[in-house]
Amino acid sequence: MVLTSGLVVLFVMLALGIPVAISLAVSGAVGLYLIGGSHVVIGIIGSTAESAMHSYEFAMIPLFILMANFILVSGVGDDMFDIAKKWMGRTPGGLAHATAATGAAFGAISGSSTAAAATLASTSIPGMIRQGYDVKLASGVAAISGTLAMLIPPSAAMVIYALLAEMSIAKLLIAGLVPGLLITLTIILTVLLLVWLRPDHAPAAQSYSLREKIRSLRTAWSFMLLFSLVTLTIYLGIGTPTEASALGALGAFVLAVIRRPNLRVFAEATVRAVSASCMIAFIVFGALIFGYFLTLTQVAQNLITFLAESQVDRTVILICILGMYLVLGCFVDLITMLILTVPIVSPLIVHLGYDPIWFAVLTIIMGEVGMVTPPMGLNCFVISKYTNIPVGQVFRGSYPHVLAHLVLVAILAAFPQIILWLPGTMN
Known part of the structure; x- marks a missing residue:
């Protein structure tokens, strides 16, 4: 009864359009009050407000967001699209392939999906439309390519998942690299199929000489620098993910200073980063209150016990959970979806004998679909x-x-080693 009351309050507030952070905090507080009275609510809220933001690992999130905003104003995205365009532009749907490649490259140096989508919208879509590409084809490939930033490290979504599930942030970040490359290939193959079906939707693009292609690589150093500061630092164990995020933010700032020394632009990028970070921090605060409520009601343990007694095949349970994420992605954003489900689903996945890192990557990909x-x-x-x-x-x-x-997703679910191989090679 107590659990039902808390969930009803949460879903009613979400349906009324009340911000997620407030909905989580209020519904969690209502549930805690029903369990232990006002002194429990006051005690948990008082301690949560301080502990929510004092996590060393949480510092990664604002740093990755700051890094993404500095990259956005530095023009690195323009350089990456120019390189991809010159190397892939001559193939059928070449500019669309270049957009997918740029999305992957931007995802490798930025943890923000919306920043990646904004970059692709301003760089690739105008060029494709000028070349005569179908508007739906151009906008669709830009939208899906932007989601790669959620999967390819660094990824703010991965950090949040790892914090909620209490797993290795470094291994989870690295686990997204190979699936991210496979998704990039999937986007390219999908574009090839669409162009084969409707050749008039993607006319032939300009061809470039080998000299022009090689010359375009002169600007690739900025991407390689940021990739090394973040992903290689984590993979090689040179620094912690938090230290890598700080290095990435510093590198992106230096690039922005060199390429676009404009105080107003820096101020706008910083304000956007602070605004997004505060929003996420507020959501995490509300989620912790709601999480305490779920812990006291033992919903995860009860669910595990129920499924164990029902003898339902674990594959069926996995398919149902992934289907749930597909439905949730149609109505809530990824961060909200993770906060609502990971504390319950993660223990269940471990109980069923699945690898939690493998499942986390599948969850993030389903979140991509929801975007x-x-x-x-x-x-x-x-x-x-x-x-x-x-x-x-x-x-x-x-x-x-x-x-x-x-x-x-079906292929990755059937062959878990595709995801687990690379993090398994880490020290």
């Missing part, structure tokens, strides 16, 4: 805002990529 599915597909709204393309067209352009992602 481009209606009605709450955030990346589609970002693309629409930056390009003035109707959001409905962006959603329709994303549908083929959603289907392709689901096929890849």
